[in-house]
Amino acid sequence: MSRLDNRAGVALGVLPLLGLLTAACWAAAPEGKPTGFWVDPDTPSARKARVLTERGREPEATLLRRIADQPVAVWLTEENPAPRVARITQQAAGDNRVPIFVAYNIPQRDCGHYSAGGAGSDRAYRAWVARLAKGLGNRKAVVVLEPDAVPHTVAGCRDRARSDRLALLDEAVRTLKARPGASVYVDAGNASWIKDTDALAKYLVSAGVKRADGFALNVSNFQTTEATEAYGDKLSKALGGVHYIIDTSRNGNGPPPDTQEEETGAENWCNPPDRALGTPPTTRTGHPLVDAYLWVKRPGESDGTCRGGPPAGQWWTDYALRLASAAKENLPGREDYTQEESATPAGPAAPSPVTASPSPATDSPSPAAASPSPAPTASPVTSHAPTSPATESPASP
Numbered sequence: 001m002s003r004l005d006n007r008a009g010v011a012l013g014v015l016p017l018l019g020l021l022t023a024a025c026w027a028a029a030p031e032g033k034p035t036g037f038w039v040d041p042d043t044p045s046a047r048k049a050r051v052l053t054e055r056g057r058e059p060e061a062t063l064l065r066r067i068a069d070q071p072v073a074v075w076l077t078e079e080n081p082a083p084r085v086a087r088i089t090q091q092a093a094g095d096n097r098v099p100i101f102v103a104y105n106i107p108q109r110d111c112g113h114y115s116a117g118g119a120g121s122d123r124a125y126r127a128w129v130a131r132l133a134k135g136l137g138n139r140k141a142v143v144v145l146e147p148d149a150v151p152h153t154v155a156g157c158r159d160r161a162r163s164d165r166l167a168l169l170d171e172a173v174r175t176l177k178a179r180p181g182a183s184v185y186v187d188a189g190n191a192s193w194i195k196d197t198d199a200l201a202k203y204l205v206s207a208g209v210k211r212a213d214g215f216a217l218n219v220s221n222f223q224t225t226e227a228t229e230a231y232g233d234k235l236s237k238a239l240g241g242v243h244y245i246i247d248t249s250r251n252g253n254g255p256p257p258d259t260q261e262e263e264t265g266a267e268n269w270c271n272p273p274d275r276a277l278g279t280p281p282t283t284r285t286g287h288p289l290v291d292a293y294l295w296v297k298r299p300g301e302s303d304g305t306c307r308g309g310p311p312a313g314q315w316w317t318d319y320a321l322r323l324a325s326a327a328k329e330n331l332p333g334r335e336d337y338t339q340e341e342s343a344t345p346a347g348p349a350a351p352s353p354v355t356a357s358p359s360p361a362t363d364s365p366s367p368a369a370a371s372p373s374p375a376p377t378a379s380p381v382t383s384h385a386p387t388s389p390a391t392e393s394p395a396s397p
Contacts, residue, residue: 037071037142037281037294038092038099044315045300063324064300064317071281072249073100073144073296075313076132077117085135093139100142100294102219103132103176106149106168111157122168129172133179140181144245144296145172145212147219151189154196154203166206173208185245185291188215191223191231192255201238213291214243220297221247222255222275229287236289246285249295252276252327266306271319273307276326299323 040046046068052061074088085101092099105128109118119125132143149169153162169186176184186209194200209215215235218228225248232244256272277299283292300320302309309316 036097038088038095038097039069039071040074040088043068043072043298045320048315048317048320060321063321066277066324066327067299067320070295071097071100072298073102073294075102075104075298077104079128080131081128082131082135085132085141086137089136089139089141092141098140098142100144100296101132102144102296103129103146103172106146106165108157110148111152122164125168126171126175129175133175133182136176136179136182138180140183142183142185142245142292142294143176144216144219144294145169145176145184145186147187147216147296148189150187150203150207151194151200154194154200162203163206166203170206170208170211173212177211184212185214185216186212187219188217188235188244190218190221191227192221197231197235198238201235204235204239209239209242214245215239216245216247216296218247218251220250220303221269222251222253222272224251224254225279225293227254229290233289241289243289243291245292245294246290247296248278248281248293249297249299250275250323251278252323270303270306271309271316273322274326275323276328277323278327 045064049061049064049068052058052064074084076085078084088099088101105118105125107118107120107122107125119128136143146169149165153165157165173184173186176182186204186207188200188204188209204215215232217223217232217235223231225246228246228251232246236242236244253274253276256268256275258268279293281292281294285291285293300315300317300323302312302314302316302319304312309319
């Protein structure tokens with residue numbers, strides 16, 4: 001039985017007759033026990049599906065419900081996450097379900113690249129994590145901690161002493177794990193990023209992964225589940241058998257070609273075409289080390305203003321429809337769909353290159369002496385994963 005099953009209060013390991021369960025279709029659990037992951041009834045996908053239904057565009061609405069009916073993570077970036085976390089955890093507890101959160105506010109969030117921002121100081125971040133923990137109370141929740149933070153640190157985060165950032169993550173794990181209902185997974189990047197898993201493991205240990213419930217892989221990325229499990233098993237072995245979760249939200253067709261689009265300059269990670277929804281959220285992974293497949297990235301939210309997309313984190317109906325149509329999983333509502341068949345606007349009239357340029361680099365290297373191990377050679381800009389802000393834009397008309 002996985003740790004996540006245990007913390008969700010669902011003894012799946014002793015229920016062999018239930019078969020494969022998705023989070024949207026759990027069998028009955030003992031009275032008062034959580035029965036699955038929480039599904040937000042008012043996501044952009046849900047709102048847009050309702051609008052399309054009202055307009056008589058049921059095939060498209062049915063496609064969008066393939067996203068709307070699944071539990072997706074709530075990304076936390078606001079200054080005080082406590083009120084929203086408290087509201088969601090209370091609602092989820094009332095429904096006997098478990099919400100999924102992404103804590104995404106560490107200072108110098110992605111080390112001055114595309115997802116700039118985060119708390120203004122280490123002290124501010126500690127206070128932010130404390131507020132998040134306060135919002136959790138004693139209620140159950142899954143928290144994915146700081147996408148990209150550890151891999152960027154391994155690769156060499158500009159203007160950050162590695163030991164300082166890792167210590168900050170370790171403190172965050174301690175603070176969140178002090179809440180009895182919290183399952184915490186420290187982000188570890190994706191299978192195509194840090195190749196030296198032994199070095200990554202050492203950094204994860206310094207970031208508190210062994211006090212957490214495990215690590216998270218493939219957040220907002222497209223690596224296949226098979227490749228991710230091979231990578232995750234290797235990393236887990238280096239950590240002495242630590243469990244992990246996988247973001248399967250958009251990996252149904254695997255990663256896009258590792259090339260940059262010549263015409264627009266769009267990089268392969270940004271709104272790549274021909275991708276698909278992956279395995280729906282479930283704790284029935286069939287893998288002893290994988291606690292769950294989750295949709296951490298919110299399918300249908302843009303990666304940025306590339307390939308005709310809106311700004312990062314904003315809802316993009318056309319892209320959502322394409323992800324849902326291309327999905328291979330046996331979800332309800334699969335229809336053939338192409339961009340040409342859709343009457344939904346596809347964002348700006350003309351595709352534009354990525355406009356979110358990196359923050360100016362400085363010439364000051366990160367102190368290496370404090371690092372738990374030499375940083376392996378790796379590009380510090382590999383994932384660009386986190387593109388789901390805390391606020392959601394209304395569904396487009």
